[in-house]
Amino acid sequence: MKIFHCxxxxxxxxxxxxxxxxxxxxxxxxxxxxxxxxxxxxTEESWAPGIPGAxxxxxxVCRNYLAENACNxxxxxxxxxxxxxxxxxxxxxxxxxxxxxxxxxxxxEVAKRRLVYSLVSLGLPVANKEDDxxxxxxxxxxxxxxxxxxxxxxxxxxxxxxxxxINVAEADDPERERRRQKLHEPYxxxxxxxxxEIGHYYWDxxxxxxxxxxxxxxxxxxxxxxxxKALEAHYQNxxxxxxxxxxxxxxxxxxxxxxxxxxxxHYLHMTDALETARGCGVSLQPPRxxxxxxxxxxxxxxxxxxxxxxxxxxxxxxxxxxxxxTRGLGLPDGYPFVLSAPAIAKLGFIHQVIGRAHIAxxxxxxxxxxxxxxxxxxxx
Numbered sequence: 001m002k003i004f005h006c007x008x009x010x011x012x013x014x015x016x017x018x019x020x021x022x023x024x025x026x027x028x029x030x031x032x033x034x035x036x037x038x039x040x041x042x043t044e045e046s047w048a049p050g051i052p053g054a055x056x057x058x059x060x061v062c063r064n065y066l067a068e069n070a071c072n073x074x075x076x077x078x079x080x081x082x083x084x085x086x087x088x089x090x091x092x093x094x095x096x097x098x099x100x101x102x103x104x105x106x107x108x109e110v111a112k113r114r115l116v117y118s119l120v121s122l123g124l125p126v127a128n129k130e131d132d133x134x135x136x137x138x139x140x141x142x143x144x145x146x147x148x149x150x151x152x153x154x155x156x157x158x159x160x161x162x163x164x165x166i167n168v169a170e171a172d173d174p175e176r177e178r179r180r181q182k183l184h185e186p187y188x189x190x191x192x193x194x195x196x197e198i199g200h201y202y203w204d205x206x207x208x209x210x211x212x213x214x215x216x217x218x219x220x221x222x223x224x225x226x227x228x229k230a231l232e233a234h235y236q237n238x239x240x241x242x243x244x245x246x247x248x249x250x251x252x253x254x255x256x257x258x259x260x261x262x263x264x265x266h267y268l269h270m271t272d273a274l275e276t277a278r279g280c281g282v283s284l285q286p287p288r289x290x291x292x293x294x295x296x297x298x299x300x301x302x303x304x305x306x307x308x309x310x311x312x313x314x315x316x317x318x319x320x321x322x323x324x325x326t327r328g329l330g331l332p333d334g335y336p337f338v339l340s341a342p343a344i345a346k347l348g349f350i351h352q353v354i355g356r357a358h359i360a361x362x363x364x365x366x367x368x369x370x371x372x373x374x375x376x377x378x379x380x
Contacts, residue, residue, distance in 0.1 A: 001117060001272055003279035004036045007050045015117070016110060018065075018072045028061050028074040031085055031120055037074070046077035062087055070106050073113065086116040089128050092140035094168050101143055104171035107190060108141050115194040118268050121275075123358030125205065129162065137201060140165045157193055159200035166193060185251070186336035192265055199264030203257065206357050219346050220263075221256040230255040248343045263346045266337070267354075270315050270347070277318055284317055292317035308351045312344060 004013040011022035013036050018027055025038040030049060037049035039061075046058035058077035062084035064070040073084035081088050087109065094101035119126050129136040142155040142165060155167040169175045170190055180188035207216050217223070234254035243253040252262035284293045319335040326334040339347075 001114070001276050001279070002034070003276070006038060007035070008038045015114065016072060027072065028059070028065065029072055030059050030074040030076075031116070032076070034121070036072075064109070070109055071113070085120075085126065085128075086113045088130070089116070089126075089137055089139050090141065091129065091138045092142060094141055094143040098143075100172070101168055104143075104168035105141060107171040108139075108166060108168065111191045111194050112139065114191055114272070115198060115268075118272055119198070122271070122354055124202065124354065125357070135205060136162055137198075138163045141168050142166075143168045157197065159197045162201060162204070164194075164197045164201065166197070185249075186333075187249075192269075195265035195268040196261045199261035200257065202264065203260050206353055207260070212353055212356075215349065216260070217256070219342075219349055220259045223256040223260075225255060227255055227257065231258075244338060245340050246342045248337065248339065248346070259346070260350075263343070264350055267347050267350045270311065273318065274311065274314055277314075282318070284321065292320045308348045311351070312339075312347070 001015060004015065004017075005011065006013055006020040006023060006025065006027070008025050009020060009023040011020055013020065013027065015029070015036075017036065019025070020027060020038065023038075027036050028039055029036050033049060033051065035049070035051050037051060037059075039047055046060050048056070048058055059074040060077050062071045062073045062075055063082040064084075064087045065072060065074075071084060071087050073086055075081060075084050089112065090109070093105060096102045096105060116126060125135075127136045129138040140163060144154050144167065155165065155169075157167050157170060158165055170179075170193055176188055176190070207213055231254055234251070239247075239250040239253040243250055247253045247259060247262070248266050249262045252259040286293050316339075319337075322335050323333040326332065
């Protein structure tokens with residue numbers, strides 16, 4: 001993610017900020033501008049952002065900003081939707097009268113906004129089910145029923161024809177950690193769930209009926225293999241021996257669809273962290289040539305575009321430093337993965353698919369965020 005500053009006092013901002021802690025100006029994020037803008041007052045009235053080239057455009061804050069204190073995004077004043085492009089994707093909520101559910105919902109929306117930021121920045125199509133019933137996207141946040149409820153079944157996090165369901169229990173840190181350990185996963189986060197499930201959605205949109213289906217099968221395998229039986233075998237027997245030689249995670253070995261979704265999520269992890277490092281001005285200056293450096297190296301990946309080669313080289317350097325930093329703090333590795341050559345090839349394929357799918361900003365947009373594909377193509 002890029003780095004933000006207050007347009008009034010230049011104070012450093014976080015993506016989730018609603019108020020500048022230095023000048024106390026209210027803030028909002030118009031996603032088509034890709035900048036956090038200051039407001040004279042947080043009201044339902046329209047306002048003009050204070051950034052160059054956008055003064056003629058009017059915005060109002062998302063309804064969830066005012067009514068629920070659950071969002072910090074803005075909507076164009078002429079947009080008929082009361083909600084921002086992220087909030088309008090959510091169509092089912094748990095009972096917000098339950099305090100735990102409301103806390104979970106707020107965390108879920110924070111993670112979803114980070115996801116939508118990445119999707120928009122990468123130029124991927126993001127439409128809701130109301131505007132595009134056939135290919136649109138919707139999120140349903142559901143809670144398990146009480147144990148004494150007849151026929152109570154747990155809510156399963158997953159994707160089905162553009163509808164992504166997330167069990168709100170995943171927003172509870174202790175519960176998510178319990179599940180992570182039970183399933184022997186090195187990594188399990190709320191944002192990771194969003195990135196994984198959106199991978200299934202984009203497989204349907206970008207691969208299923210496209211000329212990329214056969215190249216997909218050559219790398220990931222035949223997705224026509226029985227999905228239910230594959231998952232049952234995975235949970236009964238675990239991943240195959242030496243799965244690390246071919247997959248980004250153990251779960252990716254379960255079925256080609258899961259391999260794609262896990263690799264897709266990994267690609268979003270990479271692009272987000274690399275953009276943040278670049279925005280922060282991170283530059284490694286190693287004392288020796290054989291130590292990590294955030295710059296192109298002599299490593300060449302046959303058949304991969306140069307932009308992806310630079311990206312993966314920078315990623316190896318960044319994660320080496322990240323893991324050493326977290327170990328120095330007495331924490332587990334921040335990046336508990338080892339990427340094999342086949343796993344890297346799959347990430348390279350996703351890089352190319354996203355590049356092909358890139359949507360240019362609409363003519364009505366004044367200046368959207370720099371696409372991550374372009375940012376990474378010019379990685380230091």
